[in-house]
Amino acid sequence: xxxxxxxxxxxxxxxxxxxxxxxxxxxxxxxxxxxxxxxxxxxxxxxxxxxxxxxxxxxxxxxxxxxxxxxxxxxxxxxxxxxxxxxxxxxxxxxx
Numbered sequence: 001x002x003x004x005x006x007x008x009x010x011x012x013x014x015x016x017x018x019x020x021x022x023x024x025x026x027x028x029x030x031x032x033x034x035x036x037x038x039x040x041x042x043x044x045x046x047x048x049x050x051x052x053x054x055x056x057x058x059x060x061x062x063x064x065x066x067x068x069x070x071x072x073x074x075x076x077x078x079x080x081x082x083x084x085x086x087x088x089x090x091x092x093x094x095x096x
Contacts, residue, residue: 001083003076005056005069006047013080015058021073022052038066 002010025031035055038044043066046052050070058065069076 003079003083005067005076006050006071009045009047009067011056011058011067012060013083015060016080017057017059017064019054019056019073019076021054022068025055035066038064044068 001013003013003016004010020031026035035044043064045065046068048070052068052070054069054071054073054076056067056069056076058067
């Protein structure tokens with residue numbers, strides 16, 4: 001399953017480590033330091049030209065990437081929930 005995170009970019013849901021709200025989390029020194037180190041290591045990818053509302057940390061094939069997305073963390077989380085709900089509806093229920 002994939003998640004659209006802005007512009008033409010999608011990521012695999014299984015690769016996502018966390019989705020964070022930029023405004024709420026960058027008040028923490030730890031978060032600012034994390035993002036600064038990721039930027040220094042070239043791990044940050046900005047999606048689009050709008051002001052980022054969230055950042056998504058992914059791990060794929062041992063490589064960590066941080067995406068700055070113009071889509072809010074709440075919207076991204078709702079998309080994930082919809083995807084997983086849709087899958088549950090089409091998979092057979094083995095519990096019966």
